[in-house]
Amino acid sequence: MxxxxxxxxxxxxxxxxxGRASAIxxxxxxxxxxxxxxxxxxxxxxxxxxxxxGGRAVFQKTDVASEPEVKGLVDRAVKEFGRLDxxxxxxxxxxxxGTIEEITGDNWDRTLAILLKSVFLGMKYSVPEMRKLGGGSxxxxxxxxxxxxxxxxxxxSAAKAAxxxxxxxxxxxxxxxxxRVNCICPGGINTPLIYNRLPGGRQVGEQFLAQLQAIxxxxxxxxxxxxxxxLASDDSEWVTGQAMVVDGGLTAGGRLFGQDQQQRPTxxxxxxxxxxxxx
Amino acid sequence: xxxxxxxxxxxxxxxxxxGRATAVxxxxxxxxxxxxxxxxxxxxxxxxxxxxxGGRAVFQKTNVALEEEIKAMVARAVKEFGRLDxxxxxxxIGxxxxxxxxxxxxxxxxxxxxxxxGVFLGIKHSVPEMRKAGGGSxxxxxxxxxxxxxxxxxxxCAAKAGxxxxxxxxxxxxxxxxxRVNCICPGGINTPILHRNMxxxxxxxxxxxxxxxxxxxxGHxxxxxxxxxxLASDDSEWVTGQAMVVDGGLTVGSQFLDQTAGGERPQTGIxxxxxxxxxxxx
Amino acid sequence: MxxxxxxxxxxxxxxxxxGRASAIxxxxxxxxxIVTDLNEEGGSGTVAECKTLxxxxxxxxxxxxxxADIKGAVDRAVKEFGRLDxxxxxxxxxxxxGPLEKxxxxxxxxxxxxxxxAVFLGIKYSVPELRKVGGGSxxxxxxxxxxxxxxxxxxxCAAKAAxxxxxxxxxxxxxxxxxRVNCICPGGVNTPLIYAGSKGGYEEAEKNMARxxxxxxxGRxxxxxxxxxxLASDEAEWITGTAMVVDGGMNTGNARFRLSNLANAGFxxxxxxxxS
Ligand SMILES: NC(=O)c1ccc[n+]([C@@H]2O[C@H](COP(=O)([O-])OP(=O)(O)OC[C@H]3O[C@@H](n4cnc5c(N)ncnc54)[C@H](O)[C@@H]3O)[C@@H](O)[C@H]2O)c1
Ligand SMILES: NC(=O)c1ccc[n+]([C@@H]2O[C@H](COP(=O)([O-])OP(=O)(O)OC[C@H]3O[C@@H](n4cnc5c(N)ncnc54)[C@H](O)[C@@H]3O)[C@@H](O)[C@H]2O)c1
Ligand SMILES: NC(=O)c1ccc[n+]([C@@H]2O[C@H](COP(=O)([O-])OP(=O)(O)OC[C@H]3O[C@@H](n4cnc5c(N)ncnc54)[C@H](O)[C@@H]3O)[C@@H](O)[C@H]2O)c1
Numbered sequence: 001m002x003x004x005x006x007x008x009x010x011x012x013x014x015x016x017x018x019g020r021a022s023a024i025x026x027x028x029x030x031x032x033x034x035x036x037x038x039x040x041x042x043x044x045x046x047x048x049x050x051x052x053x054g055g056r057a058v059f060q061k062t063d064v065a066s067e068p069e070v071k072g073l074v075d076r077a078v079k080e081f082g083r084l085d086x087x088x089x090x091x092x093x094x095x096x097x098g099t100i101e102e103i104t105g106d107n108w109d110r111t112l113a114i115l116l117k118s119v120f121l122g123m124k125y126s127v128p129e130m131r132k133l134g135g136g137s138x139x140x141x142x143x144x145x146x147x148x149x150x151x152x153x154x155x156x157s158a159a160k161a162a163x164x165x166x167x168x169x170x171x172x173x174x175x176x177x178x179x180r181v182n183c184i185c186p187g188g189i190n191t192p193l194i195y196n197r198l199p200g201g202r203q204v205g206e207q208f209l210a211q212l213q214a215i216x217x218x219x220x221x222x223x224x225x226x227x228x229x230x231l232a233s234d235d236s237e238w239v240t241g242q243a244m245v246v247d248g249g250l251t252a253g254g255r256l257f258g259q260d261q262q263q264r265p266t267x268x269x270x271x272x273x274x275x276x277x278x279x
Numbered sequence: 280x281x282x283x284x285x286x287x288x289x290x291x292x293x294x295x296x297x298g299r300a301t302a303v304x305x306x307x308x309x310x311x312x313x314x315x316x317x318x319x320x321x322x323x324x325x326x327x328x329x330x331x332x333g334g335r336a337v338f339q340k341t342n343v344a345l346e347e348e349i350k351a352m353v354a355r356a357v358k359e360f361g362r363l364d365x366x367x368x369x370x371x372i373g374x375x376x377x378x379x380x381x382x383x384x385x386x387x388x389x390x391x392x393x394x395x396x397g398v399f400l401g402i403k404h405s406v407p408e409m410r411k412a413g414g415g416s417x418x419x420x421x422x423x424x425x426x427x428x429x430x431x432x433x434x435x436c437a438a439k440a441g442x443x444x445x446x447x448x449x450x451x452x453x454x455x456x457x458x459r460v461n462c463i464c465p466g467g468i469n470t471p472i473l474h475r476n477m478x479x480x481x482x483x484x485x486x487x488x489x490x491x492x493x494x495x496x497x498g499h500x501x502x503x504x505x506x507x508x509x510l511a512s513d514d515s516e517w518v519t520g521q522a523m524v525v526d527g528g529l530t531v532g533s534q535f536l537d538q539t540a541g542g543e544r545p546q547t548g549i550x551x552x553x554x555x556x557x558x559x560x561x
Numbered sequence: 562m563x564x565x566x567x568x569x570x571x572x573x574x575x576x577x578x579x580g581r582a583s584a585i586x587x588x589x590x591x592x593x594x595i596v597t598d599l600n601e602e603g604g605s606g607t608v609a610e611c612k613t614l615x616x617x618x619x620x621x622x623x624x625x626x627x628x629a630d631i632k633g634a635v636d637r638a639v640k641e642f643g644r645l646d647x648x649x650x651x652x653x654x655x656x657x658x659g660p661l662e663k664x665x666x667x668x669x670x671x672x673x674x675x676x677x678x679a680v681f682l683g684i685k686y687s688v689p690e691l692r693k694v695g696g697g698s699x700x701x702x703x704x705x706x707x708x709x710x711x712x713x714x715x716x717x718c719a720a721k722a723a724x725x726x727x728x729x730x731x732x733x734x735x736x737x738x739x740x741r742v743n744c745i746c747p748g749g750v751n752t753p754l755i756y757a758g759s760k761g762g763y764e765e766a767e768k769n770m771a772r773x774x775x776x777x778x779x780g781r782x783x784x785x786x787x788x789x790x791x792l793a794s795d796e797a798e799w800i801t802g803t804a805m806v807v808d809g810g811m812n813t814g815n816a817r818f819r820l821s822n823l824a825n826a827g828f829x830x831x832x833x834x835x836x837s
Contacts, residue, residue: 094829175493252520272655428729447710
C-alpha cells in the first residue's frame with residue numbers, strides 16, 4: 001500500500017533535479033502525477049521514469065510565470081485524473097545574478113515572476129480544487145537562501161524569503177479547509193541547477209557541496225523528495241505553515257571559535273571560568 | 280518491510296501521551312524499543328501495546344533527571360537488543376508554573392533537571408553506542424514554548440528553548456559520525472500532561488483545543504509520532520540540527536488585519552477585498 | 562541632561578568587558594550604578610572610572626549563581642540610592658566546553674546556574690522594586706550563540722537560547738506593570754572573555770575577530786553598552802520581549818555558498834539551457 005494511493009499531484013519543474021526525483025517518489029507511492037516544466041524533453045523522460053516506478057503520469061508543458069498556463073496545468077490534472085490533492089511548486093532557476101548595482105530591473109522582474117509569482121499562481125488555482133475534496137497539501141520549494149543572507153543571489157534570496165512568508169499567511173487562511181501549506185528549504189543539492197554551470201559537472205558538484213555543511217556529503221534530490229513525500233502524505237496532517245529545512249546542518253550554526261565545521265575540536269574539554277581567573 | 284527494521288530505539292516518557300504513541304508507531308515499523316519512564320504501570324501497558332503492534336519492547340524504569348539511570352537505560356538497550364540506533368528524549372513535565380516572582384529556586388532547578396538536563400544526558404550517553412553502530416538519530420521533544428514565550432510557563436519555556444539550541448550545537452558536533460540530532464516542537468497536543476486522565480476532561484479539551492490553531496482540531500500524539508518516525512528513519516538522512524514544528528499552524532502568525540486565525544471573515548472591517556492603494560487616496 | 566538622569570541600575574559582571582563599559586556609559590548618562598562582580602579588584606576599578614566621569618557608583622561583591630547575593634545586590638541599590646530602575650544581567654563565562662560527551666554533569670549544572678539561573682534570579686528579585694517605581698527595564702546578555710548552535714559550546718548555547726525565551730515569557734508577564742524585559746545578542750566582542758585565554762592576547766584576537774562578520778572589525782564592549790543604554794532609556798519605552806542582535810552582521814548569514822560566485826552578472830536561466 002502506497003502512502004499516496006489514489007492521490008493526484010502536480011509537480012512543477014519536474015523535468016529535472018528535485019522535481020523529477022519527487023515525481024518518481026510520489027509515483028512509487030501510488031500517486032498520479034502531472035509533470036510540468038518548460039523543458040519538454042526532460043519532462044517526457046520524467047513521465048517514463050514515473051511509469052517505470054508503477055505510477056501514472058502525464059507531461060504538461062508549462063511556463064510557471066504565466067497565469068493562463070498555470071491555470072491550464074491545474075485543469076489538466078482534473079481533466080486527466082479527476083481531482084487535485086497535492087501541488088508541489090518547485091520550478092526554479094538562479095535568475096538575476098551579480099551585484100545589486102549590476103542587476104537590471106527587467107532581470108529582477110523575470111526572476112520574481114518565475115520564483116515567486118509562480119508559487120502564488122500555483123496556490124491560487126489549486127485551492128478551489130482542493131477545497132472540493134475537503135483538503136489537500138500545497139508544497140513549495142523555498143531555499144536556505146530564503147532564511148539568511150549570503151546563500152544565494154539577491155533576487156533569488158528575496159524571492160525565496162517571500163515564498164517562506166507567503167506559505168505562512170496562506171496557511172492561516174486555508175487551515176479551516178484542511179488545506180495544508182508548507183515549504184521546503186533545501187541546502188546545497190547536487191542537481192543540474194548547480195552542476196550544469198560548474199566546470200567538471202556533477203562529480204565536482206558532489207565534492208564541492210560535500211564541504212559546505214556538518215554532514216560531509218552533498219545533498220541529493222532524493223533528500224528533498226523524501227521531505228516532500230512526508231508533507232504530501234497524511235502523516236503530516238497537523239503540519240502547516242512551516243519551512244522545513246533539509247540542509248545537512250548548514251543553517252544549524254557554525255563554530256563560534258574556529259571556522260571549519262568538520263575540524264576536530266580546538267577547544268579543550270573542561271570549564272571556562274570567569275575571565276579574570278587565569279587557568 | 281518496515282521503515283525501522285532491525286533498529287533499536289529508546290523512548291523516554293513512553294508510558295503515556297506522545298512517547299507511547301511513538302513507541303507503538305515505531306514498533307509497527309519493525310523497531311525494538313526500550314520504554315523508559317518513571318511510571319511503571321503505564322510503561323508495562325505500552326510494552327503490551329507495542330507487542331500487539333508486532334514489535335519487540337521492554338520497560339526500563341528511569342528518571343531522566345538522574346545520570347545513573349540514563350546510563351542504565353542505554354546499557355539496557357544494548358544488553359537487550361545488541362545496539363542503539365535511535366533515542367527519543369521525550370519525557371516531560373509542566374514544571375514550575377505561575378508568576379515568576381513566586382517560583383522557588385528549587386522548583387526552577389527541578390524543572391531544568393528533567394526538561395533540559397535530561398536531554399543533555401540522553402545525548403551524552405547514547406552517542407558512544409550510536410557511533411559503534413555507524414550512526415544514528417537523536418530526537419528530542421522541545422515545544423512551541425521553546426520558540427515563543429508563554430506567560431506563566433517560564434521554567435518550561437526557558438528549558439525548551441535550551442533544547443532547541445542544544446539540538447543545533449550537538450548536530451554540528453556529531454554530523455561527522457553520521458549521528459543526526461533534531462527536535463520536534465509540538466503545539467497543543469491532547470495528552471495526559473494536559474488532561475491528567477481526569478474523566479470527561481479529555482473530551483472537553485478535544486473540543487476546546489480545536490479552536491486553538493488554523494487547523495481546527497486538537498493535536499494528537501500520533502501527529503508527533505509521525506514526525507518522530509520520519510526523523511528516525513533513513514528518509515531524513517540529510518536532515519540535522521532542525522526544530523520541526525507540528526502545531527496545526529499555531530505559531531505561523533496571527534491574522535493581523537482582516538481575518539481571525541482559522542480564516543473566519545472580517546472582525547475589523549478595516550481591509551476590503553481588492554487592492555489597498557496609497558493612503559492619500561480615499 | 563543625561564539619558565538616565567535620576568535612575569538607578571544594577572549591572573552584574575561589571576568588573577570587565579561589556580559590563581564595565583555599560584557601567585561607565587550609564588554613569589555618564591546620569592545613572593547611579595551598583596557595580597557587581599566576583600572580581601573585586603576589577604569592580605573597584607570600574608567604580609573609580611565611573612566616579613572620575615562624575616557619576617555615582619558603588620561596588621558590591623556578587624556571585625550571580627547565589628540567590629542571596631542577587632537579592633543583596635537589589636537591596637543594596639535600594640539602601641544606597643532609594644530605588645531600582647534598571648537591572649542588567651550580564652555576568653558570564655564560557656562554562657562547560659569541549660566535546661559534549663566529555664561534559665560532566667557538574668560543569669553542565671554550574672554553567673546553567675551562572676548563565677541561566679542568574680538571569681531568572683535577577684528578574685525575580687528586581688521585579689518587586691521596579692514595580693514600586695512604576696516600571697523599569699530588565700536587560701540580559703544572551704549571545705548569537707543563543708540563536709544558533711555551536712559545536713563544542715553546547716551548554717553555553719543552550720543557556721543563552723533559554724535566556725532569550727525567558728526574556729519573552731517574562732516580557733509578557735510584566736508588560737502591564739510597565740516593566741520591559743529585553744536581551745542583547747552580541748556577536749564576537751573582544752573582551753577578556755575572549756582574549757584572556759588566547760596566546761596572542763588582545764591584538765591577535767582583534768585581528769582574527771575582524772574577519773568573522775561583514776563589518777571588518779572586532780566588536781567592542783562599547784557597542785553592547787550603546788544598545789544596553791538604548792534599552793535602559795525611555796527611548797525604548799515600547800520595546801519589550803526582544804532579542805537585539807549586535808554582531809556586525811555575523812548572524813545575517815554567511816558568504817560561503819554564494820551562487821553568484823558561479824556566474825557573472827546576468828541572468829541564470831533554467832538549468833537545461835546550460836549557459837546564462
Ligand atoms: N539545487 C539546490 O541546491 C537548491 C537549493 C535550494 C533551493 N533549490 C530550489 O529547488 C527547486 C528545484 O531546483 P533543482 O535544484 O531541482 O534544479 P533543476 O534545474 O534541476 O530543476 C528545476 C526545473 O525547473 C524548470 N523551470 C525553470 N524555469 C521554469 C519555468 N519558468 N516554468 C516551468 N519550469 C521551469 C527547469 O526547466 C528545471 O527542469 C528550485 O526552485 C530551486 O530554486 C535548489
Ligand atoms: N501535550 C502537549 O501539548 C505538549 C506540547 C509541547 C511539548 N510537549 C512535550 O512532549 C513531551 C511528552 O509529553 P506528553 O504530552 O506526551 O505528556 P505525558 O504526561 O502524557 O507523557 C510524559 C511522560 O513523561 C514521563 N516523565 C515525566 N518526568 C519523568 C522523569 N523525570 N523521568 C522519566 N519519565 C518522566 C511521565 O511519567 C509521562 O509518562 C514532553 O516533553 C512535553 O513537554 C507536550
Ligand atoms: N565577548 C563576546 O564575544 C561575547 C559574545 C556573546 C555574548 N557574550 C556575553 O556577554 C556577557 C559579558 O561578557 P564579556 O565579554 O564582557 O566578558 P568578561 O569576562 O570581560 O566580563 C564578564 C564578567 O562577569 C564576571 N563573572 C563571571 N562569573 C560570575 C559570577 N558567577 N558572579 C559574578 N560575576 C561573574 C567576570 O568576573 C567578568 O568580570 C557574558 O554573559 C557573555 O556570555 C560575550
